[in-house]
Amino acid sequence: MVFNTGSALLDAIVLAVVSLEEEGVYGYKITQDVRKVIELSESTLYPVLRRLQKDECLIVYDREFAGRNRRYYKITEKGSAQLALYKNEWQSYSSKISDMFSGRIER
Amino acid sequence: MRKEEFLKELSYLLQDIPDADREEALKYYEEYFEDAPEGEEDEIIRKLGSPEKVAATIREGLRSDEESEAFGEYTDAGYMDERFEDHRMPETYSSGREEDRERHQGTYQEKHYGEYRGEKTGGEQRDRTREQDREWEQPTKDGASEQPREKKRGGCLKIFLIIALCICAVPILIQLALVAALAVLGAVLAVLAAAAAFLLGGGALFAAGIWAVGKGIGVLFVAPATGLMICGLSLVGIAAGILICCFIVWLLCKAVPPLANGLVRIVRRPFEKGGTKP
Numbered sequence: 001m002v003f004n005t006g007s008a009l010l011d012a013i014v015l016a017v018v019s020l021e022e023e024g025v026y027g028y029k030i031t032q033d034v035r036k037v038i039e040l041s042e043s044t045l046y047p048v049l050r051r052l053q054k055d056e057c058l059i060v061y062d063r064e065f066a067g068r069n070r071r072y073y074k075i076t077e078k079g080s081a082q083l084a085l086y087k088n089e090w091q092s093y094s095s096k097i098s099d100m101f102s103g104r105i106e107r
Numbered sequence: 108m109r110k111e112e113f114l115k116e117l118s119y120l121l122q123d124i125p126d127a128d129r130e131e132a133l134k135y136y137e138e139y140f141e142d143a144p145e146g147e148e149d150e151i152i153r154k155l156g157s158p159e160k161v162a163a164t165i166r167e168g169l170r171s172d173e174e175s176e177a178f179g180e181y182t183d184a185g186y187m188d189e190r191f192e193d194h195r196m197p198e199t200y201s202s203g204r205e206e207d208r209e210r211h212q213g214t215y216q217e218k219h220y221g222e223y224r225g226e227k228t229g230g231e232q233r234d235r236t237r238e239q240d241r242e243w244e245q246p247t248k249d250g251a252s253e254q255p256r257e258k259k260r261g262g263c264l265k266i267f268l269i270i271a272l273c274i275c276a277v278p279i280l281i282q283l284a285l286v287a288a289l290a291v292l293g294a295v296l297a298v299l300a301a302a303a304a305f306l307l308g309g310g311a312l313f314a315a316g317i318w319a320v321g322k323g324i325g326v327l328f329v330a331p332a333t334g335l336m337i338c339g340l341s342l343v344g345i346a347a348g349i350l351i352c353c354f355i356v357w358l359l360c361k362a363v364p365p366l367a368n369g370l371v372r373i374v375r376r377p378f379e380k381g382g383t384k385p
Contacts, residue, residue, distance in 0.1 A: 027135055028142035042154040043161040046135055047168025054172065071138060 005038050007048075011057075012086035013037060014048055015079055018058060024074035049073060057082050110140045110148050113158055120162035124169060132165045291370065305355045313348030316341045 005013075017033040018025050025033070031045050052058040057079030062069040075083070098104075114137060121129045136155075143151045155161055319341035327334030 026138065026142060028139050031139075041156060041160075042151070043156055043164045046132065046161075047164055047171075049135075050131075050168050051171070068141070070142070071134070 005040070008086065009090075010034075010038075010040075010044075010048060011052060012083065012090065014045070014052060015057060015075060015083040015086065018073050019075045019080065019083055023063075024061070024072035026070050026072050030073065052079070110152065113152055113155075114140075116158040117162055120158055121165065124166065128165075128169055136161070302355055302359055306352055309348045309351030309355065311348070312344050312351065316343075316345030316348060319344065 013034055014030060017030055027045070027049065030049070031042055034040060034045065035042075049058065053060060053073070056076055058073045059076055060071050060073055062071055064070070114133060117136065118129065118133055121132065140148065140151060320338055323334050323337030323341055326337055
């Protein structure tokens, strides 16, 4: 992809992916879901998840799955607020750029 | 490379970070493999990249913890960190000097934010957004334009110091290496000497036994009982001599190759570490 994904946008995408499941999502699934929309190395997400966890936007918990513990990431209230903010920003940002591209912006 | 190898390698590469952080990261990647569809192990390993790259990514995450400015360092200048990512950007963009690029993007961001804040204020909701926005993104704005250059200078200094340290340490390192080599030589010689002593002892016992049997046979005709006893004891001595010799030879054959192997591995280790691993 020619456009870089900034860390704020990556955070937003990860939060969005996690927020879709009330029970939370596990690491592999998050990576695969994020990779559906942006190109990204599979090893990029670990530090991002860790940081979001540290910033209290995500919490982790272990749930049993197929005889072992699987770590799930769940969005917190702070994470939801952050996601709402990101969505808002994205809306204005992307629509402005789209308008510009399509020549709809007023000079 | 198999997943076990990958995880082992990763654990080896991360041995100097705190235990809790290492375990957490290893658990994540272990689970990652377990959650991947069966038969896709090779694919996953290929996509993850080398353990070195994964380790560098984890380390980078920890480093930004310490500086408590996770956002300051790779904001909108592109998350794809140059150090670990493939270049997929147009040539003209990435070919410029990195510093220039960062400065350029820093100022762009600065301006963009100023504009956004200055003009586009309207509506109650927007105000609330800005409130949160400021709290969350403020470190970014401050950090993005200054931090990268500062860090670079620190890096240069660090490299310089390491080189200086290496130069200063050379005489000491040579002496240490000499001492280590002498110690190893001493140990080897000691083992060989001990083995030789035992062999000699066994041989002497054997020779003495043969000689005593001859004597005993002579005595047999004068005093049969004493002669028999001397013969018997001598034979025991011969047997013991042979046994000791055999045991020493066996011990040498068994113990020397593994010891030598171990020694070679220890000596080779520092040279291997720097190079690429198979």
